[in-house]
Amino acid sequence: MPEEAQRRAPIPPTPESQPEDKQALEELRHLIVAPEQEGLHEIRERLDSKERRAEDISSVVAEAIQMRREQDGDHALAEALAPTIQETLRESVRKDPQVLADALFPVMGPAIRKSISESLRSMLESFNEALEHSLSLRGIQWRIEAFRTSKPFAEVVLMHSLLYRVEQVFLIHRETGLVLSHVVAPSIATQDPDMVAGMLSAIQQFARDSFNSAGQETLGSMNFEALEIWVEASPDAVLAAVIRGHAPLDYKLAMKEALENIQQNFSSALANFSGETGPFRAAGDRLHQLLEARFKEKLGGKGRPRAAIIAGAVALAIVVGWVGYSSYLLWEWSRFLNALRLQPGIIVISGRKSGGRFRVQGFRDPLAPDPEKLLSEAGFDPKKAYLELMPFYSVDDVIVLRRAKELLRPPAGVRLSQKNGELRAEGVAAPKWIAQFQERAPWIAGVNSIDVSHLQNSDHVEFNRLKGVLESAVLVFPLGRTELEPGQEAALAQYENDFQGLLVQAGHLGGTITVEIIGHTDSTGVEAANLPLSRQRADQIFKVLRRAGVKPTNLRPRGVAASEPLRTEDTEAGCRYNRSVTFKVAFSPAPPVH
Amino acid sequence: MLQKKVCMLGSFAVGKTSLVRRFVETIFSEQYHTSIGVKVDKKEVRAEGRDVTLVLWDIHGEDAFQKVQISYLRGMSGYLLVADGTRQQTLEDALALANHVAEMMEKIPAVLVLNKCDLAAQWEIEPDREARLAADGWSVFRSSAKTGESVEQAFSQLTLAMLRK
Numbered sequence: 001m002p003e004e005a006q007r008r009a010p011i012p013p014t015p016e017s018q019p020e021d022k023q024a025l026e027e028l029r030h031l032i033v034a035p036e037q038e039g040l041h042e043i044r045e046r047l048d049s050k051e052r053r054a055e056d057i058s059s060v061v062a063e064a065i066q067m068r069r070e071q072d073g074d075h076a077l078a079e080a081l082a083p084t085i086q087e088t089l090r091e092s093v094r095k096d097p098q099v100l101a102d103a104l105f106p107v108m109g110p111a112i113r114k115s116i117s118e119s120l121r122s123m124l125e126s127f128n129e130a131l132e133h134s135l136s137l138r139g140i141q142w143r144i145e146a147f148r149t150s151k152p153f154a155e156v157v158l159m160h161s162l163l164y165r166v167e168q169v170f171l172i173h174r175e176t177g178l179v180l181s182h183v184v185a186p187s188i189a190t191q192d193p194d195m196v197a198g199m200l201s202a203i204q205q206f207a208r209d210s211f212n213s214a215g216q217e218t219l220g221s222m223n224f225e226a227l228e229i230w231v232e233a234s235p236d237a238v239l240a241a242v243i244r245g246h247a248p249l250d251y252k253l254a255m256k257e258a259l260e261n262i263q264q265n266f267s268s269a270l271a272n273f274s275g276e277t278g279p280f281r282a283a284g285d286r287l288h289q290l291l292e293a294r295f296k297e298k299l300g301g302k303g304r305p306r307a308a309i310i311a312g313a314v315a316l317a318i319v320v321g322w323v324g325y326s327s328y329l330l331w332e333w334s335r336f337l338n339a340l341r342l343q344p345g346i347i348v349i350s351g352r353k354s355g356g357r358f359r360v361q362g363f364r365d366p367l368a369p370d371p372e373k374l375l376s377e378a379g380f381d382p383k384k385a386y387l388e389l390m391p392f393y394s395v396d397d398v399i400v401l402r403r404a405k406e407l408l409r410p411p412a413g414v415r416l417s418q419k420n421g422e423l424r425a426e427g428v429a430a431p432k433w434i435a436q437f438q439e440r441a442p443w444i445a446g447v448n449s450i451d452v453s454h455l456q457n458s459d460h461v462e463f464n465r466l467k468g469v470l471e472s473a474v475l476v477f478p479l480g481r482t483e484l485e486p487g488q489e490a491a492l493a494q495y496e497n498d499f500q501g502l503l504v505q506a507g508h509l510g511g512t513i514t515v516e517i518i519g520h521t522d523s524t525g526v527e528a529a530n531l532p533l534s535r536q537r538a539d540q541i542f543k544v545l546r547r548a549g550v551k552p553t554n555l556r557p558r559g560v561a562a563s564e565p566l567r568t569e570d571t572e573a574g575c576r577y578n579r580s581v582t583f584k585v586a587f588s589p590a591p592p593v594h
Numbered sequence: 595m596l597q598k599k600v601c602m603l604g605s606f607a608v609g610k611t612s613l614v615r616r617f618v619e620t621i622f623s624e625q626y627h628t629s630i631g632v633k634v635d636k637k638e639v640r641a642e643g644r645d646v647t648l649v650l651w652d653i654h655g656e657d658a659f660q661k662v663q664i665s666y667l668r669g670m671s672g673y674l675l676v677a678d679g680t681r682q683q684t685l686e687d688a689l690a691l692a693n694h695v696a697e698m699m700e701k702i703p704a705v706l707v708l709n710k711c712d713l714a715a716q717w718e719i720e721p722d723r724e725a726r727l728a729a730d731g732w733s734v735f736r737s738s739a740k741t742g743e744s745v746e747q748a749f750s751q752l753t754l755a756m757l758r759k
Contacts, residue, residue, distance in 0.1 A: 178598075191621045194597065274671070
């Protein structure tokens with residue numbers, strides 16, 4: 001533009017022609033730039049005035065938004081508007097909720113209805129499945145499995161129902177029925193997806209038309225033998241999954257999410273779709289995620305042999321265990337029977353197993369061990385064994401002895417024993433018990449004879465003891481004197497008690513005693529003098545005993561001088577012993593009283 | 595890859611199905627017509643240097659066009675209007691149907707195929723009628739299911755029209 005620049009460049013002023021030139025120049029400038037200046041002025045005014053600017057934008061704002069929406073690949077417009085719209089809605093609700101409620105009312109009902117019916121259908125589906133499986137042969141197998149693994153039956157059913165394979169997934173343009181994207185699981189033979197999708201759309205429309213549905217409902221699923229076609233629809237697209245087997249209901253959710261995702265990411269491409277499928281190539285990845293598989297064969301193939309081995313092993317273990325246990329029981333039973341036969345007081349006639357129970361027949365003495373206790377000790381349940389034991393009196397020595405003890409109740413010092421029918425009592429007993437024993441024992445069943453030769457009367461024993469004490473007593477006197485040596489009085493006082501006890505025992509034995517008080521001297525001195533001295537010594541003791549209360553009829557003092565020496569007189573000690581008094585006791589039965 | 599939904603419309607027994615049988619890929623039996631009223635086939639064509647897949651909705655013809663069939667038209671990019679050249683009435687019915695479609699949808703590319711041109715002796719359509727139709731904007735083809743005459747051209751013409759729309 002050099003020429004234009006030249007044309008527009010101001011002519012430099014010269015000093016001599018300044019005033020006129022300046023005016024002419026002004027005019028020229030006005031002529032040349034005035035329209036542009038006015039234009040600039042107007043533009044500036046427009047830019048400065050808020051009102052004008054708003055007015056300008058208002059005339060194009062709708063078109064601008066529409067245009068931006070059409071070009072929009074990254075949702076910038078939606079993102080920019082979202083906060084404002086959210087705020088607007090919030091404000092609207094805050095001011096008057098009724099306005100928005102009224103506006104939403106027509107869509108709320110169908111949305112809620114659809115949600116409820118979907119939930120009910122899902123529930124019914126699983127309920128039906130559970131019912132169906134609970135009665136079939138497979139259901140019974142699953143019940144066994146549930147029992148074996150102690151899992152709830154429903155869980156086992158679910159586990160088996162989950163086996164499925166998604167073979168194909170179609171993304172279909174809703175309005176035209178054209179395939180936008182199609183993915184197939186490996187090694188699956190398929191028909192032409194374009195035609196299949198077209199037909200699928202046709203069927204959808206056929207269903208809608210046939211049942212007079214004016215809305216946008218879609219056929220949720222179609223079943224064909226082992227194949228199921230699950231369909232999810234969004235405003236512009238339809239997602240169809242071809243599934244072999246039973247997919248879990250979660251899969252429906254996965255489809256929904258995928259479709260929502262696609263609808264969001266490809267919203268403009270979907271809305272402006274004119275047959276070009278290129279833009280939807282990216283959706284293929286999303287569809288691939290929906291190709292899921294769980295193989296029934298693999299699970300079964302691995303599981304069955306192991307299950308069979310386990311089942312076989314369990315069965316074998318049961319059989320071996322049963323046989324072993326039965327043998328063990330029989331062995332235990334025969335052991336028990338042998339032990340029972342050896343029990344004194346029990347006679348076993350027969351012991352056998354009948355009707356699954358053990359049966360024993362025989363006899364039992366009431367004093368024999370309790371057979372139920374024996375059963376328990378041997379590890380048998382007394383309730384599972386019949387014991388038919390008739391009562392009888394056993395003459396087995398052990399039982400006879402037990403019976404004798406029971407009936408005779410021997411005192412502590414007596415020991416009873418039984419051998420070959422003879423009952424023997426040993427020890428010391430009161431004469432009363434001895435009398436009872438002699439009277440009763442022969443009557444006891446199994447006692448043929450009694451032996452009391454080793455049984456002592458306790459009264460005799462005491463009498464003999466006291467007699468021994470007295471007869472061993474030696475009361476010594478000084479040489480030639482008739483008074484006891486000092487200290488001998490205490491010994492005499494002890495003997496006085498023994499006298500009294502001996503008299504009592506003699507009474508128990510049914511007689512009386514005569515005690516000779518024998519006075520002794522040593523051999524020194526003359527016989528004539530010693531004899532009276534010995535007699536005086538005996539009389540001296542006689543007097544003391546009489547004073548102590550001993551009857552004179554029981555006492556017989558006499559002097560024997562040195563004729564019955566106690567010791568040889570080799571030593572002074574021997575002589576001393578011979579200067580003494582000793583006692584001799586004689587028992588005489590009382591004369592019978594008439 | 596470009597795909598177009600194309601419908602084949604026309605009265606009963608005008609030979610729509612037999613007309614395209616030799617030219618399209620199909621996996622469905624003709625029983626679909628009577629069961630759900632439509633059968634979907636496919637045809638690949640090349641136009642303006644591009645491969646275009648035509649998904650053909652062969653709609654079961656009834657004399658009285660029903661609501662059931664109208665819904666099958668949704669989303670189509672163009673259609674083949676088929677009439678039996680030996681029965682004038684089928685042409686009138688076809689045109690009535692075209693009017694009906696024009697009322698329901700925005701202007702959609704279409705071609706008119708007058709079938710059974712091998713039966714020249716029984717031909718009922720006047721030549722000037724064909725000229726008038728052409729003047730109204732119809733691309734008119736005479737075809738024969740027996741000879742296959744003009745079938746490919748009709749599809750190519752329709753594809754071009756759809757691409758240029």
